[in-house]
Amino acid sequence: MLEWIVIVSVLSLLLFSLLRVHVLISLVISSLIAGLMAGLDLITALDRMVEGMGNQAGTALSYILLGAFAIAISRTGITDVLVQVLIKHLSGKRITLVLSIAGIASLSQNLVPVHIAFIPLLIPPLLKVFDQMKIDRRAVASALTFGLKAPYIMIPAGYGLMFHESIQEAMQSNGLFMERTSVSLALIIPGVGMIVGLLIAVLISYRSPRDLHQLGEVPEEALEHDTPVTFNRQHAATMAIIVFALVVQIVSGQLIIGALSGLILMFAFKVVPFRDGEQVVSDGIKVMGTIAMIMLVAAGFSEVLKSTGAVDALIETTEPLLGNQKLVTAFIMLLVGLLITIGIGSSFATVPILAALYVPIGLVSGFSPLAIAALIGTAAALGDAGSPVSDSTLGPTSGLNADGKHHHIFDTCVPTFMHYNIPLVIFGVIAALVL
Template sequence: MEWVVVISVLIMTVLSLLRVNVIIAIILAALTAGVLSGLSLVDSIEMLVSGMGGASNTALSYILLGAFAVAISYTGITTILVNYLIRVLTGKKTMMLLAIAGVASFSQNLIPVHIAFIPILIPPLLKLFDKMRLDRRGAAVALTFGLKAPYIMIPAGFGAIFHGIIIDGMEQNGSALTDSEAVLAMLVPGSGMVLGLLIAIFVTYRKDRSYDENSENVVEEKVTSSNVSFNIKHVWTLVAIVAALAVQLVTSNLILGALTGLAIMFLFIVVPFKDGDKIVTEGIGMMGTIAFVMLVASGFGNILSETGSVDALVEVSSGFLGDNKPLIAFILLLVGLVVTLGIGSSFGTIPIIAALFVPICMTAGFSPLATATLIGTAGALGDAGSPASDSTLGPTSGLNADGMHNHIWDTCVPTFIHFNIPLFLFGWLGAIIF
């Protein structure tokens, strides 16, 4: 039973590396986990489907955020940003990648559209990337950094939600943690991601890489060919963005935030009401695949959780460790990596990990700060590099607009190497220090 998680995650990983569609890979891995746990195929499928409801809130959030991002793009404000980046950063590969990481970081805290901005902002830049001979793997790492590092280290926007889940998970299992302690706990592993980003930009992907110059990028032609000047619609767009952020921060609900932004844009005729159907449809088209992958991944996580496979893996891992804190921390982080790779969601993994890690850490004598470091790092591990993670699916959705960027080899593998390794090492060090 204890090896079910490992075997099923390996199956998903191998199938993905062999370029099997990620949804099919997750389904096959989930069915394998169910069968190995003693369920029939029919029961495994039913448990998979029943577990998909656990991500319904996330899926709806992504679709509405996609519609919000399309509405923002409709006003032409993203064209202003794209043209500015082209004018200022042409020929400056390093600065371009750092700028992409910065823009992506805003999507987690300042403008809470998460990955919805990527299919709008990145495709118009692909022609420029090719002319600069920029390695898109570096761009994938930069985007994933912006999608993960802010919520790990900054307690605002998505970060407030992530830190809140860690605190709630610890409190529900008998260990108290303050907001400031949660921030301190995640600064050490988060700094590992900063190091990984710098290595990717300045070392690993610094060299030129050529792509097919004959490829066509329809989005690029449509966006950069028009001259857009700042106007009153853009003012109301910024108001909608601020309002969406405010509602999201107050309610901790992405759906309400996205609906608020959309409502303002329609109410003040920033976007014509008659184009409502078109915008929502485009939002679904842009984010629908990612939303469905998250639904299936949630079903996979449900099978691993309900069959007791994760509990068994942690129990067998911790049963022979004694009171060796460095070894216990290492094994717990390794378990977190495997579990999150399978589930593909930091936020969805934290409650599961907290229920298992807190009793073990309390018994082993870890401080609440060290326990929070282990839980937060274990949840974040695997999110980068997982075929089912929005932190990898998002970058691929933009970088593969012309069909020349592979999800597994050009996004998942580079982000796994540059973020999971330093996250693991820095999180392990933080657990020992605290």
């Protein structure tokens, strides 16, 4: 009955989140539920969770440093320039503005690898504009989540390069060798599903005006951008440092080194005064600290599930249910992947787990290596959209809820689950059948 541990603990996590229990508390309780169901005592279950948190320590540190880097960038005023450009050229053009935000978010995964750290800097100043234009913030949440997911699925650069290489290495560790370029090719079709989901969200589901003036208060930072800001040498230096940090990150393969090098250059070239260093780091922790902590506890939750044998039991239970029909097999594999990944909320962290399941089942079922890679990548991506513990949903909420008008579950998680996970399953199955 170990396989039920995964099902019950993940469902409890989702239920607590829907009941508006904070995600961090929901994760801890769900981890303890999983441990108790496996026969562990409360203290042992808690120890397992804490031990597992160390698996994401590097990721958490990278988020903190990226947050500090993003704060340093914002202090140069370059984000004010961007906000002014958006307001000047796109005011009154609701759909174009939302799609532009999706494009800007996409750059955060490769060109300027700050991931979600840009959201609390870019979005709050635009909240007043959203309200004036009566833009449905669920459309903005969908646009942001698209930008945080689609690039790493389709583009082998920045986070995408890391994601594709992790799939290649996980498949190889399970006896199936593939070139990294082949993995990138396999993920194009699921990526198209993301594009379809974005267009449906922006052009159909949330196209109608939505008035939120009666809720919350517009934050001060949304009112402080009336003074024109011109592009200057400091902004040019900032852009050069961003490019350098990107190159360092790509060459080293380490987000921590890339973010750290960017921070050091910001202070070394006096783009940001050295005396502001302590405040920059403190603000970076404020921006990204909560999300980093949630990612740590999510890793602990994952460790409890794996160490109790619950994931292996779920795999063993699933295998006999799969027949010779590729369509049915692919669909069931992705549903199982969704169940595993949405509770953990990290596409990168679940790739090794999914590969251990998908490689042997895929080979037995007659899927090609390309199809197996597509299934692994799709199932891993399912853990980002719609999951209450994913940085791809936590990030958008951190910006859109700056004035208290945006609910994490119902305004971010539910819309992104509907518009991205459903297309990902459909296009993932298509990829498995045609590749």
